[in-house]
Amino acid sequence: MSIISLPPRCDRAAAEALLPEMIAALGSGPLAIDARGCTQIGQVMLQILVSARRTGEGAVIQASPMLRDTARRLGLEPELFDDAPVVATTRADIKGADA
Amino acid sequence: MNAEEIQAIFFAECEESLAAAEAGLAACKAGTHDDDTVNAVFRGVHSIKGGAGAFGYIALQSYTHTFETLLSDVRDGTVAITEALIDLLLRALDTLSDHVAATRGLGEAPDDAALQAEMTAAMAANAGAAPAATPATSRDDDEAPELSDFDFSAMLDDIAGAIGQTGAEPDTEATWTARVRPHAEAMRNGSEPLLMLREMIDLGGTCTGCDVSQVPPLDTIDAGTGYLGWTFALPADVSEAAVRDIFDFVGDECSLAFGDDAPMPPVRQPALRAVAPPATATMAPAAPATATAASEIVAPTHRPAALAAVPAAAAPAPPAMGQSIRIELGKLDKLIDAVGELVIAQAMMAQRLAGDGLAVTEELAMLEGLTRDIQESAMAIRAQPIGSVFSRVPRILRELTASTGKHVRLEVSGESTELDKTVIERLGEPLTHLIRNAVDHGIEPADARLAAGKPAEGTLTLSAEHKSGRILIRIGDDGRGIDRDRVLGKAIEKGLVAPDAVLSKEEIDLLIFAPGFSTAAQITNVSGRGVGMDVVRQNVKDLGGRITIESEPGSGTTFTLTLPLTLAISDGMVVNVGDQTLVVPLANVVESLRPDPAEVKGLGAHRAMINVRGRFIPVVPLHLAVGAAGAVERPEQGVLIVVETEGAGRASLLVDAIVDQRQVVIKSLDTHYRSVEGVAGATILGDGRVALIVDVDGLVAHSLADSGLQEAA
Numbered sequence: 001m002s003i004i005s006l007p008p009r010c011d012r013a014a015a016e017a018l019l020p021e022m023i024a025a026l027g028s029g030p031l032a033i034d035a036r037g038c039t040q041i042g043q044v045m046l047q048i049l050v051s052a053r054r055t056g057e058g059a060v061i062q063a064s065p066m067l068r069d070t071a072r073r074l075g076l077e078p079e080l081f082d083d084a085p086v087v088a089t090t091r092a093d094i095k096g097a098d099a
Numbered sequence: 100m101n102a103e104e105i106q107a108i109f110f111a112e113c114e115e116s117l118a119a120a121e122a123g124l125a126a127c128k129a130g131t132h133d134d135d136t137v138n139a140v141f142r143g144v145h146s147i148k149g150g151a152g153a154f155g156y157i158a159l160q161s162y163t164h165t166f167e168t169l170l171s172d173v174r175d176g177t178v179a180i181t182e183a184l185i186d187l188l189l190r191a192l193d194t195l196s197d198h199v200a201a202t203r204g205l206g207e208a209p210d211d212a213a214l215q216a217e218m219t220a221a222m223a224a225n226a227g228a229a230p231a232a233t234p235a236t237s238r239d240d241d242e243a244p245e246l247s248d249f250d251f252s253a254m255l256d257d258i259a260g261a262i263g264q265t266g267a268e269p270d271t272e273a274t275w276t277a278r279v280r281p282h283a284e285a286m287r288n289g290s291e292p293l294l295m296l297r298e299m300i301d302l303g304g305t306c307t308g309c310d311v312s313q314v315p316p317l318d319t320i321d322a323g324t325g326y327l328g329w330t331f332a333l334p335a336d337v338s339e340a341a342v343r344d345i346f347d348f349v350g351d352e353c354s355l356a357f358g359d360d361a362p363m364p365p366v367r368q369p370a371l372r373a374v375a376p377p378a379t380a381t382m383a384p385a386a387p388a389t390a391t392a393a394s395e396i397v398a399p400t401h402r403p404a405a406l407a408a409v410p411a412a413a414a415p416a417p418p419a420m421g422q423s424i425r426i427e428l429g430k431l432d433k434l435i436d437a438v439g440e441l442v443i444a445q446a447m448m449a450q451r452l453a454g455d456g457l458a459v460t461e462e463l464a465m466l467e468g469l470t471r472d473i474q475e476s477a478m479a480i481r482a483q484p485i486g487s488v489f490s491r492v493p494r495i496l497r498e499l500t501a502s503t504g505k506h507v508r509l510e511v512s513g514e515s516t517e518l519d520k521t522v523i524e525r526l527g528e529p530l531t532h533l534i535r536n537a538v539d540h541g542i543e544p545a546d547a548r549l550a551a552g553k554p555a556e557g558t559l560t561l562s563a564e565h566k567s568g569r570i571l572i573r574i575g576d577d578g579r580g581i582d583r584d585r586v587l588g589k590a591i592e593k594g595l596v597a598p599d600a601v602l603s604k605e606e607i608d609l610l611i612f613a614p615g616f617s618t619a620a621q622i623t624n625v626s627g628r629g630v631g632m633d634v635v636r637q638n639v640k641d642l643g644g645r646i647t648i649e650s651e652p653g654s655g656t657t658f659t660l661t662l663p664l665t666l667a668i669s670d671g672m673v674v675n676v677g678d679q680t681l682v683v684p685l686a687n688v689v690e691s692l693r694p695d696p697a698e699v700k701g702l703g704a705h706r707a708m709i710n711v712r713g714r715f716i717p718v719v720p721l722h723l724a725v726g727a728a729g730a731v732e733r734p735e736q737g738v739l740i741v742v743e744t745e746g747a748g749r750a751s752l753l754v755d756a757i758v759d760q761r762q763v764v765i766k767s768l769d770t771h772y773r774s775v776e777g778v779a780g781a782t783i784l785g786d787g788r789v790a791l792i793v794d795v796d797g798l799v800a801h802s803l804a805d806s807g808l809q810e811a812a
Binding site for chain 2: 016027070074
């Protein structure tokens with residue numbers, strides 16, 4: 001399994017630089033993305049992570065607390081992480097969860 | 100791309116931003132005060148500020164900052180839009196335009212201290228009246244020059260922080276739904292959609308879902324495209340406008356949809372761009388982007404779908420970004436040159452085939468049609484709306500109002516009429532002269548207007564329209580009209596006409612184009628030095644156009660410029676004169692005829708007039724003008740082409756025969772040889788020979804001056 005580590009700052013430039021590497025890695029088998037050091041993330045990297053999850057066997061992402069939190073706030077937690085709790089996707093569900 | 104090229108793009112964009120702001124302010128002045136209009140002005144100034152910051156143009160940046168802050172108050176409704184404010188904003192815009200010019204190295208930086216103080220006062224006054232009324236949020240983000248990557252990391256830190264914080268939970272009250280889909284541009288230039296989503300959370304919104312269905316597999320993903328779309332539930336007390344405000348800065352680069360039933364806006368595929376926007380920080384890893392762009396050419400089906408499905412709830416979209424490309428003019432000129440050569444080559448081939456008895460072949464007709472199509476498309480690329488010239492007029496009028504005290508209302512029509520870029524560029528100067536002239540001489544002072552029963556404010560009308568392959572531009576005023584007695588008196592005084600000359604109204608009007616002519620009692624700094632109108636006529640003539648005057652005493656004067664659509668190719672009549680082949684521009688041709696000997700009246704040994712339906716028109720033998728040997732010398736043996744000229748009325752050119760009527764590619768003699776009187780240029784014929792294009796106005800005026808003849812009724 002190949003492992004790709006994300007830098008602390010995952011802005012657009014970082015995403016574009018890492019994209020070819022990820023494509024190559026996913027083409028040759030399972031991929032793990034180590035995002036434990038990630039402290040900032042932008043939309044470009046976020047959608048690349050989503051895509052990596054949905055490509056081939058799907059990448060496994062190890063998240064930093066920041067990434068995890070951002071994903072939760074933006075409705076992407078179940079999409080990005082295998083161990084994500086089933087969360088609200090509709091307003092009714094949120095209410096239900098609150099109750 | 101190097102820094103200079105990027106700078107050049109910045110300045111080109113400055114021009115566009117200034118034009119957009121000018122248009123917006125003009126609309127405001129006309130009474131349109133809606134959000135879109137004010138936003139357009141704001142965005143124009145804002146983007147200049149951003150670029151100025153990125154390139155380190157301190158003076159420009161600090162000036163735009165003040166300007167922008169005031170505009171932002173206007174946008175937020177904390178400063179009311181009044182006549183005085185619009186005037187202030189217009190003056191500020193003029194100064195901004197000077198600032199941009201100075202930054203480019205064209206002139207001195209304006210002294211803006213007083214104006215800045217005035218703008219600040221306009222803001223401060225507001226601050227006193229309604230402290231802290233500014234509702235929003237994004238001001239701090241706006242402060243940063245958005246092209247700089249400087250504080251990006253701080254911003255991203257912020258995202259984590261803010262998104263990590265407990266956003267206000269949706270209360271149990273009713274909520275409403277907003278959907279957000281950021282597009283490519285929203286992720287460029289240091290702007291980050293997630294920051295805007297943070298603001299939605301700050302407003303009390305909760306993300307209820309993220310649409311990931313459009314995210315493609317990794318190997319086909321384009322980092323520049325926005326694939327994610329978010330659905331937010333917002334508390335009922337948050338207005339739609341507040342959400343729009345968040346995304347206002349990126350314009351239509353974040354599609355928004357409001358309401359529970361509104362569908363998620365579709366993904367927008369990036370259009371192919373020839374030149375990336377200046378601040379793209381990602382020149383190096385361009386390979387994936389290029390690949391995607393190329394694949395789009397093969398499969399362009401995404402785009403129409405994306406465009407068709409713009410949700411009704413979204414704001415009316417300005418012209419889509421990325422649908423145009425910026426091309427260096429030199430490249431375009433090369434293309435036009437090549438097309439010109441193609442036209443010639445096609446004509447040569449046609450001639451060769453005709454020589455072999457193959458004139459009528461289907462393939463040749465097809466080639467001819469295609470050549471014409473290519474040529475028209477190439478010309479269309481160079482065509483620009485005349486609005487870019489018209490948009491400078493409000494500023495000229497403001498300056499004139501300041502110096503003459505006359506208030507003038509501008510009415511413009513046909514500003515989307517397109518004509519060749521070269522024509523547009525060279526139109527600015529004559530147009531400015533005519534407008535100054537109209538305001539200074541034409542429109543009366545307010546008291547005189549009131550006394551004459553007219554509104555105190557003068558009206559200047561500008562219009563443009565296409566008419567039979569030419570473009571007509573009219574500049575009209577509702578002033579006093581041309582005082583013909585005074586013009587004639589002045590002309591006699593200056594010795595331009597004989598004291599006992601009897602001139603028609605039109606001839607008197609044309610006197611104002613004579614060099615050195617001015618009736619202004621006193622020379623103002625606006626006009627009156629007598630340089631101007633003759634320059635105007637020369638400019639228009641250089642463009643292959645004509646200028647005519649209609650004037651009605653007491654009710655105004657209208658100047659009409661008739662211009663060709665392009666300077667590169669024109670329609671001409673190919674004629675034989677003795678051993679020479681010449682081209683007569685079709686624009687001048689009225690009719691051609693084979694004269695009845697009875698209609699030709701000889702005058703002296705060599706001169707003749709021809710009676711055309713009761714009008715006597717002088718005959719100009721072309722062979723004398725060009726020195727052709729063996730030409731027809733008697734009008735009744737040849738063909739007469741009746742032409743309309745600028746200064747000498749109608750005349751008829753005597754030629755041996757008309758050979759053809761077709762498009763000719765104009766090659767300038769000035770650049771390849773030197774300027775020759777009576778010759779407008781040259782062209783290459785189908786058989787490879789060079790033919791001269793006759794300058795009908797010059798030639799007729801010259802030969803009639805020699806012979807002393809003129810058209811007579």
